[in-house]
Amino acid sequence: MAEDQFTGLNNPDYPIPDELKQNVAITTLDRLYNWSRARSVWPMMFGLACCAIEMIVTAAARYDQSRFGMEVFRPSPRQCDLMIVSGTVTKKMVPQIVRLYNQMPEPRYVLAMGACASGGGPFKEGYNVVDGIDKFVPVDVYVPGCPPTPQALIFGFMTLHEKIEKQSVTTVPWYRRGANEPVPVPVLGPDLIDVRHAPLLRAEAQQAAEQAQLADDSLAYDEPSSLEEASAD
Amino acid sequence: MTEATPEQSTDTSDPIAYLQSKFGDVVSEDTRDGYSGIVVDPRQLVDVAQTIRDDLGFDLLSSASYVDYLEEGFFEMVYHVYDTRVGGSGLNFKTRTDREEPALPSLVGVWPSADFQEREAWDLMGIPFIGHPNLKRILTWEGFEGHPMRRDWQEPFYEEDAKPFGTRWPGGQVIRGEMTNPYGMNVQYPEGFTLDGWSPEGDDAIYAGLSTPETASGVDIQQIRTDQLVVNMGPQHPSTHGVFRMTVTIDGETVTKLEPVMGYLHRNHEKIGERNTWLMNMPYTDRLDYLASMSNNFAYAISVEQMLGQEVTERAELIRILMAELTRFVSHGWFIGFFLNDLGAFLTPSVYTITERDLILDLFEAVSGSRMMCNYFRFGGVAYDLPEYIGGPAVKPGDKARRLDTYKFLDDLINERMPRVLQELRDYLIDNEILVARCVGVSTISSQDAIAYGVTGPVLRATGIPYDLRRMDPYSLYEEFDFDIPVRYNGDLYDRFVVRVEEMYQSIRICQQVLPRLKETEGQNYWAGKRAYTVRVPKGEHYGHAENPKGELGFYLVSDGGANPYRYHIRSPSFINLTALEEMCKGYKVADVVAILGSLDIVLGEVDR
Numbered sequence: 039m040a041e042d043q044f045t046g047l048n049n050p051d052y053p054i055p056d057e058l059k060q061n062v063a064i065t066t067l068d069r070l071y072n073w074s075r076a077r078s079v080w081p082m083m084f085g086l087a088c089c090a091i092e093m094i095v096t097a098a099a100r101y102d103q104s105r106f107g108m109e110v111f112r113p114s115p116r117q118c119d120l121m122i123v124s125g126t127v128t129k130k131m132v133p134q135i136v137r138l139y140n141q142m143p144e145p146r147y148v149l150a151m152g153a154c155a156s157g158g159g160p161f162k163e164g165y166n167v168v169d170g171i172d173k174f175v176p177v178d179v180y181v182p183g184c185p186p187t188p189q190a191l192i193f194g195f196m197t198l199h200e201k202i203e204k205q206s207v208t209t210v211p212w213y214r215r216g217a218n219e220p221v222p223v224p225v226l227g228p229d230l231i232d233v234r235h236a237p238l239l240r241a242e243a244q245q246a247a248e249q250a251q252l253a254d255d256s257l258a259y260d261e262p263s264s265l266e267e268a269s270a271d
Numbered sequence: 272m273t274e275a276t277p278e279q280s281t282d283t284s285d286p287i288a289y290l291q292s293k294f295g296d297v298v299s300e301d302t303r304d305g306y307s308g309i310v311v312d313p314r315q316l317v318d319v320a321q322t323i324r325d326d327l328g329f330d331l332l333s334s335a336s337y338v339d340y341l342e343e344g345f346f347e348m349v350y351h352v353y354d355t356r357v358g359g360s361g362l363n364f365k366t367r368t369d370r371e372e373p374a375l376p377s378l379v380g381v382w383p384s385a386d387f388q389e390r391e392a393w394d395l396m397g398i399p400f401i402g403h404p405n406l407k408r409i410l411t412w413e414g415f416e417g418h419p420m421r422r423d424w425q426e427p428f429y430e431e432d433a434k435p436f437g438t439r440w441p442g443g444q445v446i447r448g449e450m451t452n453p454y455g456m457n458v459q460y461p462e463g464f465t466l467d468g469w470s471p472e473g474d475d476a477i478y479a480g481l482s483t484p485e486t487a488s489g490v491d492i493q494q495i496r497t498d499q500l501v502v503n504m505g506p507q508h509p510s511t512h513g514v515f516r517m518t519v520t521i522d523g524e525t526v527t528k529l530e531p532v533m534g535y536l537h538r539n540h541e542k543i544g545e546r547n548t549w550l551m552n553m554p555y556t557d558r559l560d561y562l563a564s565m566s567n568n569f570a571y572a573i574s575v576e577q578m579l580g581q582e583v584t585e586r587a588e589l590i591r592i593l594m595a596e597l598t599r600f601v602s603h604g605w606f607i608g609f610f611l612n613d614l615g616a617f618l619t620p621s622v623y624t625i626t627e628r629d630l631i632l633d634l635f636e637a638v639s640g641s642r643m644m645c646n647y648f649r650f651g652g653v654a655y656d657l658p659e660y661i662g663g664p665a666v667k668p669g670d671k672a673r674r675l676d677t678y679k680f681l682d683d684l685i686n687e688r689m690p691r692v693l694q695e696l697r698d699y700l701i702d703n704e705i706l707v708a709r710c711v712g713v714s715t716i717s718s719q720d721a722i723a724y725g726v727t728g729p730v731l732r733a734t735g736i737p738y739d740l741r742r743m744d745p746y747s748l749y750e751e752f753d754f755d756i757p758v759r760y761n762g763d764l765y766d767r768f769v770v771r772v773e774e775m776y777q778s779i780r781i782c783q784q785v786l787p788r789l790k791e792t793e794g795q796n797y798w799a800g801k802r803a804y805t806v807r808v809p810k811g812e813h814y815g816h817a818e819n820p821k822g823e824l825g826f827y828l829v830s831d832g833g834a835n836p837y838r839y840h841i842r843s844p845s846f847i848n849l850t851a852l853e854e855m856c857k858g859y860k861v862a863d864v865v866a867i868l869g870s871l872d873i874v875l876g877e878v879d880r
Contacts, residue, residue: 083509087536087876088561088643090513097618098625113509128879129458130412131514131535134506158457160555162448163546164539165419165426166411169449169457185643225471228416229427229458236466242453243465 068206075119075145076202079195082118083111084138087125089152089185096188106195115141120198123177126154126161127168129230133223139175140220144212147202149194150177153184160184168230175221286327286362294319301365305811305830308349308363313375316366320350320381328354329362330722331738332382334814334842336827337392341422344370346398349827350378350385351814351842355722355736358743363814368398377403384725387850395420395541407476410534410879414472416461419542426542427452427459433835434546481520481528499527502861506535510613510865513875517852517864524860529853533846536879544839548805549575550650552839557644559824559843560877563602565594565635566819568648573746574815574826575650578808584799586792587652588748593681593785594635594647595817596778600689601628602820603729603771603778606872607696610768613869614709620700627692630684637661637677650806652798657789678790685782693775701772710765714855714867717762724851728822728844729770730871734762740818752784767870805834814842821845821872841880845873 054062085093097103097111112118115138127135139148150171153159158169171177178201181194212218225231231239287309290298297312298319311319323329329352336349345367353361368375377400378385389400390409397418400406407413417424428448430436449455481501505516514535520528540559544552556571557564569591576583583591605628608621632642637658639645647654661680675683700706716726718734731738737756741749757773759766808830816825822844829838848871855871856864 084507085513087513087538088558091561091643094621095625095629098622098629100626100629126536126538128535128537130537131506134535138507160558161538161543162457163426163428163430164543165457166534166537166539167457169428173456187642226412227414227469227471228461228464231458231460231466232454232456233466235454238454239460240465240467242460243463246462 068208069203071207072203072205076199077107079106079108079119079147079198079202080110080112080117081108081120081122082115082138082142083113084121085124086127086131087154089124089155092185092188092191093122093124093151096191101188101192103192103195106192106199108195115139116143118142119145120147120149121175122149122151123155123171124151126159127171128166129168130166130226132168132171132174132230133226135171136174136221136223140223144218145210147178147198148175149179149181149198151181151191151194152186153182156180156182174224174232286323289327290319290322293322303811305809307812308365311364311366313366313368316376317378317381319364320378323352323362323364324381327362328356331355331727332378332384332725333361333727333816333823334825334827334840335378335385335388335392336814336838336840336842337396337398337420338829338838338840339370339396339420339422341370346370346373346396348375348392348398349812349814351825351827352382353744355731355738355743358738358740360744373398374401375399376401377406379403382725383723384847384850387846394418397421408534410537412472412534413476419539426539427457432546433833434548434551477518477530477532481518481530498522504864505532511868512609512873515868515873515875515878517868519856519861519864521861524862526856526859526861526864529856529864531849531852533849533875533879536875538876538880540841540880541839545836547836547839548834549808549836550805552836553648554644554646557646558876559841559880560602560819560821560845560874561643562605562874563598563820564643564645565598565647566602566817567824568645569595569747570815570817570819570824571826572648572650573817574813574828575806575808577815578811578813578828578830579650579806581651582799583651583747584796585748586656586789586795586797587799589785589789589792590638590653590657590797591648592747592749592752593782593789594638594645594653596781596785597631597634599778599820600775601631602872603775604628606771606820606869607700607768610866610869610872611700611706613865614706616705620696623692623696627689630688634661634680634684649798649802651800652796654798656797678786681786681789685779685786689779689782690776693772693779697772701769706768707765709863709866710768711763712761713764713863714859714870715761715763716851716855720854721762721851724854725847726822726851728819728848729774730767730822730848730851732757733759733766733770735760740816740823744816746817752781754780764866764870771872807832807834808836812838816842819844821874821877822848824877841877843877843880845871845875845877846880849873849878 097109103109121139150156154161155171158167161167162169179194179198181190183190222233225233287300297315299310301308301310331353332350333353334351338347340347347365347367349363349365351361351363366375375398377389387409389403390406392398393400393406394408394410395418478501500521502519502521505511506514516532518530518532519526540555544555553568556567559567604624608624611620635645636642638655639647657677659677660674661677662674716734718736721731721734735758737758739756742756754777757770759770810830810832812829814825814827816823824844825842827840828836831837855867
């Protein structure tokens with residue numbers, strides 16, 4: 039067995055007898071837990087737009103995503119660890135994306151691939167475009183580019199692995215008490231409605247009504263003055 | 272189909288005179304400066320359209336565009352029709368309706384290909400089409416407020432009518448759209464809108480036409496009590512090549528009805544395009560059919576050049592053709608991989624074709640700086656000359672092995688590698704038992720139906736119509752090259768596959784002829800004309816089109832003489848080819864639907880725009 043078999047995992051502060059060195063690894067639970075998780079991140083088979091093509095290319099022969107234990111693209115969100123938001127998020131699509139995110143089991147990660155998923159990109163000003171998926175679901179890694187090259191995406195994966203390796207089993211949110219609240223699914227109305235905006239919507243409507251009332255009042259105030267003017271003539 | 276009427280003037284060489292002799296005042300010539308074609312009174316539009324189709328022989332309704340003339344106070348529908356037997360520059364006719372109370376007759380009865388395009392015009396422009404069988408929103412959703420392509424409709428992040436915006440950096444500090452929006456994101460609501468007592472419209476409209484039982488194969492389904500199921504495929508589905516959704520009514524496993532639902536990638540190319548300058552739209556065309564960005568550039572560049580009357584240098588034309596044909600190879604290669612994926616071979620064939628694609632993308636990256644979104648064409652030429660060297664992505668400093676001389680790289684690629692790999696793919700796939708069993712005789716469509724549904728590209732050529740714009744309405748230098756238009760006659764999945772494989776051979780043939788001429792023109796000018804930030808296009812309209820890997824990509828452009836297009840309409844082949852999807856799927860099994868959709872080779876960036 040090679041000496042570096044447990045590199046990154048085996049970091050003993052205890053002396054290990056020579057005859058056991060090849061067979062015994064002493065490490066922390068966090069390291070073992072994160073080591074196994076970071077090396078088997080299964081992405082969702084979920085492409086949105088142009089970036090999806092580069093995502094597929096990353097999985098193909100030249101860039102070979104399976105070097106990172108990530109080649110297993112799963113079509114079902116129930117079996118995924120990572121959602122790669124690969125492309126422009128439109129208002130019509132975002133309810134489905136949020137629903138897919140809610141269906142993913144913890145621990146789950148989101149990687150915003152490309153300019154559009156990160157912040158709207160070249161289509162930000164479009165009426166049907168959401169300016170960044172982070173308005174709805176929490177994003178762990180942003181990968182810039184339009185589209186990012188496969189190298190950039192791989193760097194994003196490595197950044198995600200670093201993030202995973204820094205987590206601790208004692209503090210991770212998914213082992214805490216209490217249910218994990220799902221992200222409320224936005225609704226398609228006259229425009230995309232984030233239901234968390236309901237109080238804001240009411241306040242805006244009230245403000246608009248008050249302004250209309252004010253405009254009415256000023257009209258009502260004008261009338262007698264014009265009457266006075268009329269009677270003065 | 273064509274029945275010449277003996278008593279009428281039978282001289283159909285001058286369509287306007289012929290139509291005027293038949294319809295009189297209903298038809299008039301468009302005399303506006305820079306415009307051409309016929310203006311038809313909407314009351315007799317259907318009759319005139321029928322005459323244009325039957326007597327004049329324009330059987331393919333290629334594009335139906337809509338323009339909002341805000342100041343003149345009318346909406347205009349512009350139809351471009353072509354004759355698939357002789358090709359040529361076709362005919363355009365238009366009809367107008369008042370902005371305040373718009374209404375137009377539907378042409379779905381004459382050309383079924385008007386179906387989705389009229390729905391789009393209703394959705395984005397708010398023109399109701401009387402007699403349309405299924406008039407509902409197509410790219411946005413039911414309940415969406417307003418019709419966004421109207422000139423006076425403003426999006427939430429609206430800044431100014433035309434770029435470059437003066438307001439982007441007031442006082443040297445950028446103000447982002449979300450900073451001024453009360454909701455902090457790209458949304459706007461009608462005044463006084465709250466969620467109290469409001470309920471969303473949901474998907475009722477989509478399912479409305481699907482669940483009603485109908486008689487299939489002469490038997491009343493209600494009597495024999497079979498279950499009709501409505502199945503949703505997509506928008507998150509591995510087979511739909513992106514975010515496409517099909518609602519399918521199945522009887523057992525047989526498809527009885529199918530309705531494509533799209534718009535999940537509607538990125539508002541056209542609205543953004545109207546704000547952009549002419550040149551700014553070039554990188555946006557990359558993102559239409561993102562597997563064939565060079566071809567999209569090509570179509571847009573020639574459309575604007577034809578408006579400008581701009582000459583293109585020979586070297587630029589040669590580089591353009593080389594890039595367009597390599598793109599066709601890439602796109603069809605991708606199709607082969609993912610069509611097999613749809614048939615159940617999973618990713619293995621794709622891995623082989625993606626490997627070849629990566630080599631060609633190395634070239635694209637070397638010439639344009641980007642692998643996929645090349646943004647390489649300019650009005651009058653291309654942005655850069657071919658570079659001296661081409662490197663792979665794994666180039667280390669001083670790594671000579673991957674720094675290849677461009678012409679040597681191209682020689683190897685075009686004369687050695689591409690033919691060999693294609694032959695390999697062909698040997699393994701074309702007589703493959705599984706492929707033949709799954710594809711032969713499935714989803715046959717007749718050439719008449721295909722033309723009626725507006726299908727173009729390899730899918731049309733698989734039905735026996737040699738309609739290829741490179742030959743039918745030649746552009747660039749294609750007339751100088753020797754190549755064939757592959758045609759098959761059954762119109763089934765297998766023929767669509769074979770036509771594409773044969774087209775890849777023809778692309779290699781063209782590249783092989785381009786290469787020596789590229790060497791000859793080494794050092795010549797690759798960009799004619801002024802290298803300005805933008806161009807001023809003379810007032811008028813133009814419809815320019817080119818043969819993309821997926822079919823006919825057209826741009827209907829209207830200029831008011833300013834720095835920005837007044838109208839920028841994209842006729843995308845994937846979108847219009849989908850019109851025939853229901854016809855192709857009816858009566859086949861639900862497992863075939865996946866393959867049939869794959870055989871159309873749609874790209875969602877282009878379908879939804």
